[in-house]
Amino acid sequence: MTTPSVIETKPEAAPAWRAYVPLAVLAVFILAVLPLCLDLFRLNLVGKYLTYAFVAIGLVLCWGYGGILSLGQGVFFGLGGYAMAMFLKLEASDPESTKIQSTPGIPDFMDWNQITALPALWQPFHSFAFTLFAIVAVPGLLAFVIGLAMFKRRVGGVYFAIMTQAFAAMLSILIIGQQGYTGGVNGITDLKTLLGWDIRTDHAKYVLYFLNAGLLLGAVLLGQIVLKTKFGKLLLALRDKEERVRFSGYDVAAFKVFIFTFAAMLSAVGGAMFTLQVGFMSPSFVGIVPSIEMVIFTAVGGRLSLVGAVYGSLAVNFGKSYFSESFPQLWLFLMGGLFIAVVMLFPNGLAGLGENISGWVKQWRGRQARQLPARGASRAATPPTDEPAAPNALRAKGGAA
Amino acid sequence: MSGARIVLAVENLSVSFDGFKAVNDLNLYVEQNELRVVIGPNGAGKTTLLDLICGRTRATEGSIKFKDMELTRMPEYERVRRGIGRKFQTPSIYENLTVLENLEVSYPRGRSVFGSLFFRRDQALLDRVKEVAELIYLDDRLDDAAELLSHGQKQWLEIGMLLMQDPELLMLDEPVAGMSVSERQKTAELLTRISNNRSVIVIEHDMEFVKSIAHRVTVLHQGKMLAEGSMDHVQADPRVIEVYLGH
Numbered sequence: 068m069t070t071p072s073v074i075e076t077k078p079e080a081a082p083a084w085r086a087y088v089p090l091a092v093l094a095v096f097i098l099a100v101l102p103l104c105l106d107l108f109r110l111n112l113v114g115k116y117l118t119y120a121f122v123a124i125g126l127v128l129c130w131g132y133g134g135i136l137s138l139g140q141g142v143f144f145g146l147g148g149y150a151m152a153m154f155l156k157l158e159a160s161d162p163e164s165t166k167i168q169s170t171p172g173i174p175d176f177m178d179w180n181q182i183t184a185l186p187a188l189w190q191p192f193h194s195f196a197f198t199l200f201a202i203v204a205v206p207g208l209l210a211f212v213i214g215l216a217m218f219k220r221r222v223g224g225v226y227f228a229i230m231t232q233a234f235a236a237m238l239s240i241l242i243i244g245q246q247g248y249t250g251g252v253n254g255i256t257d258l259k260t261l262l263g264w265d266i267r268t269d270h271a272k273y274v275l276y277f278l279n280a281g282l283l284l285g286a287v288l289l290g291q292i293v294l295k296t297k298f299g300k301l302l303l304a305l306r307d308k309e310e311r312v313r314f315s316g317y318d319v320a321a322f323k324v325f326i327f328t329f330a331a332m333l334s335a336v337g338g339a340m341f342t343l344q345v346g347f348m349s350p351s352f353v354g355i356v357p358s359i360e361m362v363i364f365t366a367v368g369g370r371l372s373l374v375g376a377v378y379g380s381l382a383v384n385f386g387k388s389y390f391s392e393s394f395p396q397l398w399l400f401l402m403g404g405l406f407i408a409v410v411m412l413f414p415n416g417l418a419g420l421g422e423n424i425s426g427w428v429k430q431w432r433g434r435q436a437r438q439l440p441a442r443g444a445s446r447a448a449t450p451p452t453d454e455p456a457a458p459n460a461l462r463a464k465g466g467a468a
Numbered sequence: 469m470s471g472a473r474i475v476l477a478v479e480n481l482s483v484s485f486d487g488f489k490a491v492n493d494l495n496l497y498v499e500q501n502e503l504r505v506v507i508g509p510n511g512a513g514k515t516t517l518l519d520l521i522c523g524r525t526r527a528t529e530g531s532i533k534f535k536d537m538e539l540t541r542m543p544e545y546e547r548v549r550r551g552i553g554r555k556f557q558t559p560s561i562y563e564n565l566t567v568l569e570n571l572e573v574s575y576p577r578g579r580s581v582f583g584s585l586f587f588r589r590d591q592a593l594l595d596r597v598k599e600v601a602e603l604i605y606l607d608d609r610l611d612d613a614a615e616l617l618s619h620g621q622k623q624w625l626e627i628g629m630l631l632m633q634d635p636e637l638l639m640l641d642e643p644v645a646g647m648s649v650s651e652r653q654k655t656a657e658l659l660t661r662i663s664n665n666r667s668v669i670v671i672e673h674d675m676e677f678v679k680s681i682a683h684r685v686t687v688l689h690q691g692k693m694l695a696e697g698s699m700d701h702v703q704a705d706p707r708v709i710e711v712y713l714g715h
Contacts, residue, residue: 297578297587300569304562311560311626314522315574316548316633325581 086295089374090287097280097377107269114276114344116384117283119144121337122361123368123376124283124290125330130362131370132294133326134306135223139231140334140361142238143206145353147335149242150205152255152348153189154198155266159259175257180247188248195262202339203332210331214324221320223309232355239354254349258342266343279340283377286333290373293329302326363402366409369418378417473500475667476521476637481530482691483520490516492691494530498637503663505670505678507702508688509711514671515557517688518639521669522554523547534637549579553635557642559622563615567606567625570614571597574629596632603661604628605654620651624658631662638662639669644677656680687711 101113122140130136162171168178173185191197213234217227242249250256258266265271293299305312305322313319342348351357360383368379383405391398409416413423478496482489491513498504506514519525521532523544532539539547548554562570575596578587601607604624609617614625623643630638643659644652652674659668659681672678678685678699685702687694695705702708 293585296585297573298581298584300562300565300573301584303564304573307562307564308560310524310556311562311629312573313544314524314548314554314556315629316545316576316579318543318545318580321581322584 086291087288089372090284090291093287093374093377094284097284098277102273102276107272110276111272111344112384112388113381114272114279115341116381117279117377118337118341118344119361119364119384120283120377120380121286121340122334123365123380124286124373125333126362126365127368127370127373127376128290128293128302129326129330130365131372132299132302132306133323135323135327136228136362137231137327137330137358138228138355138362139233139235139358140330141353141355141358142231142235143210143331143334144338144341144357144361145238145242145348145350146206146209147202147338148342148348148352149249149255149338150192150198150201150335151339151342152258153192154195155258155261155342156255157185157189157192158261158263159257174250174255176250176253176255177247182247186248203335206335206338207328207332210328211324214327215320218320218323218327223323232358235353235355235358239350242350242353250349252350254347254351256347256349258346261343267346272344275340275344279344282336282340286336287373287377294373298322360402363406363409365416366406367416369416371415372418375416375418382417474498475500475502475535476669477531477533478517478521479531479533481517481520481527481532483516483525483528489691491520494688494691494693496686496693498667498669500667501663501665503659503668503670503681503683504686505672505682505684506686506688507672507675507678508694511690512688513691514688515641516691518554518641518669518671521547521637521639522552524554545579548633548635549576551633551636553630553633553638555623555626555630555638555640555643557645559619559626561614561617561622561625561629564613566611566613567601567617568597568610570625570629571600571632574632576633600628600631603631604658620647620655623647624655627658627662635666637667637669641671642673643670644672644674652677 097113097117102110105113122144125143126137126140156174160172160174165171165173165175165178168175170178170183173182174189177185191201213230217223217230222230243252245251260266266275294302301312301317301322305319309319312322338348338352341352364380364383365376366379367383368377369375383402386405387398387402390401394401413420415422474497476496476498478494481491481494481496483491494513494517496517506517508514516525520527521534521539523539523542527540530540534547534550534552537550539550539552542550562573565573572589572593575593577593578584597610598607601610604627606617606621606625606628609621614622617625623646627640627643640659644655647655656677659670662668670678670681682699684697685699686696687702687705687708689711694711695702695708697705
C-alpha cells in the first residue's frame with residue numbers, strides 16, 4: 068500500500084479476487100443458506116424481495132455513483148412486469164378456458180369491460196421472443212427518451228427527482244384509468260403457465276427462485292465490472308464535479324442517459340421476475356410510493372454498495388412483512404424512522420455499518436482517554452491526550468447526547 | 469512565416485447579462501506558444517472571457533476562432549476535443565479518486581460512453597501519467613486519494629489533468645491563488661515549461677507572479693481591452709495606473 072510503484076505494478080493486481088468476496092458470500096447466502104433454512108412460502112417471499120433488489124442495484128449505480136436520484140424506478144419495474152404479465156395472460160386466455168366469456172380468447176378483464184377484440188398493443192405479446200425483448204427494450208427506450216430530454220437540457224438533482232415522480236404518477240394513473248386495456252387497479256391476475264409450464268407448482272417456484280437469484284447475482288457482477296472501468300470512475304467524477312468532467316471533453320448528458328437507461332433495464336428484469344414468481348402484476352408496484360420504497364431499500368443497504376443493496380432489499384422487506392403482520396398501524400412510521408435513522412446515523416447504510424461503529428468506538432475511546440487524565444487517575448498509564456482525537460472522517464455527530 | 473501563427477482570434481466579442489455587458493466588443497489575439505496574462509480589476513470580465521472561450525457562457529455577439537474554427541456554436545466537449553483546456557478558479561478535482569485515477573480519467577481516450585466502458589489501462593497511458601505527474605511534482609503521490617493533497621497540490625493536479633489532454637490552448641484562472649511563496653515559484657516554473665509547445669492564457673492578480681511568467685499582458689477594464697503589451701509597457705500606461713490606483 069505504501070509503495071508508490073503504481074506505474075510498474077497494477078494496483079488492483081494483488082487482491083483482485085478480494086473485491087468479489089462479498090459477492091461470493093451473498094451467492095452462498097441466497098443460493099444455499101436461505102433455500103435450506105426457509106420453507107417454500109418464505110422462500111417465495113424472499114424471491115419477491117430479491118426482484119426489488121434489481122431496482123436497488125440499479126439505483127446504486129445511478130444514484131449512489133452517478134448522483135442521479137430517480138424517484139420513479141417503479142415505472143421501469145412495472146413496465147417489465149407488465150410485459151411479462153401480458154404474455155402470461157394471453158397464454159392463460161386461450162379460447163378453451165375462456166369459452167364462457169362473450170368474446171372467448173381475450174383476457175377476462177377485457178371481456179368485463181366490453182372489449183370485443185384483442186387491442187393492437189397486446190398482439191405482439193403472443194410471441195415469447197418479443198416479450199423477452201420488450202421487457203428490457205420498452206423500459207430502456209422510455210428511460211433513454213426521458214434521460215435525453217432531461218439531461219441534454221441539464222435538468223438534474225431535485226428537479227429530475229420530481230420529474231421522475233411525475234412519470235411514476237402518470238403511469239399508475241394511466242394503468243388504472245385504462246381498465247379495459249390494462250386490468251385497471253386489480254392489475255393482471257390469474258397467470259397460469261409459461262410456455263405450457265405451470266408456474267404455480269412448488270417445483271416451478273423453486274426453479275424461478277434460483278433463476279431469479281442467478282440473474283440477480285449476474286446483475287451485481289455486471290455492475291461491479293462496470294464500476295471498475297473508466298466509465299465507473301467517470302460516474303463518480305460526474306457526481307462530484309460535473310463541470311470538470313464536461314470541460315475535460317466528455318458529453319456528460321450521454322453518460323447520464325446511459326446509466327439511467329441501464330438502471331431502468333435492470334429494474335425491468337426485476338419486474339418480469341416479480342410477475343413470474345408472484346403470479347400477478349398491478350399498478351401498486353408502479354406508482355410513487357413503491358418507487359420511493361425502492362430508494363429506501365437502496366439507502367438502507369448502502370447506496371455505494373451493490374451487494375449491500377441486495378441485503379437492504381431483504382432486510383427492509385422482511386421488516387415490512389414482520390411488522391405489518393404484528394403492528395399494522397405502526398409500520399409506516401417505522402419505515403419513516405428507519406429512513407431518517409439511515410440518513411442521520413448510517414449514511415452508507417448496512418454496508419457502511421462496520422465503519423460507522425468502529426468510528427464511534429474510536430470516538431468513545433478518545434473521549435475516555437481525555438476524561439481520565441482530567442480526573443488525575445493514572446496519568447502515566449493512559450495514552451497522550453492528543454493522539455486519539457475523534458476521527459474527522461466520521462460525519463455523524465452527537466451520538467451520545 | 470515568422471512563426472507567429474494566431475491560435476486564438478477573439479473578435480468583436482460581447483456578452484450581456486440582462487443588459488449588463490460583462491465583455492464588450494473585445495478583440496484579442498493569442499499566438500502559438502505564447503504565454504498571455506490577462507489582468508484587470510474585479511469585475512473586468514476576465515473570468516467571463518475564459519467562460520466564453522470554453523463555452524461555459526454563450527456569446528451574445530462576435531466570434532471566437534480557434535485555429536480558424538468558429539467556436540461560438542460548438543458544445544463545450546467539442547471545444548475541449550479541438551484542443552482547449554480550462555482550469556477553474558477553485559481547484560476542481562475528483563476528491564474521491566486517487567491522483568492516478570484523476571489523471572487517467574482526464575486522458576483523451578475512451579471519451580464516449582462505450583469507449584470508456586471498454587477502455588483498458590495500457591502502457592501508453594501509464595507513461596503519459598508518469599510524465600505529467602513528474603511535471604506537476606506529484607509523481608510520488610499517485611496512489612493517494614486526491615482529497616489528501618494540499619491546496620497547492622490540488623491546483624497542480626488540475627493543471628496536470630489538463631496536460632493529459634495535451635491542449636493547444638490552456639486557460640488558467642488564478643492558478644496561484646492561495647499558494648505559498650515556494651509553491652508560487654514552482655508554479656511559475658511549471659507554467660514556463662508547459663508553454664513551450666502550446667499557448668497559455670493565465671488570469672492573475674499577483675503582479676510579481678505575472679512579471680515572472682508573462683510574454684505579453686492584456687489589461688481588461690469593464691469588459692473592454694484597456695492596454696496590451698509587455699509588462700513594463702502596460703505598467704507605464706497612465707490609463708492602467710488610473711484604473712488600478714485611481715479614484
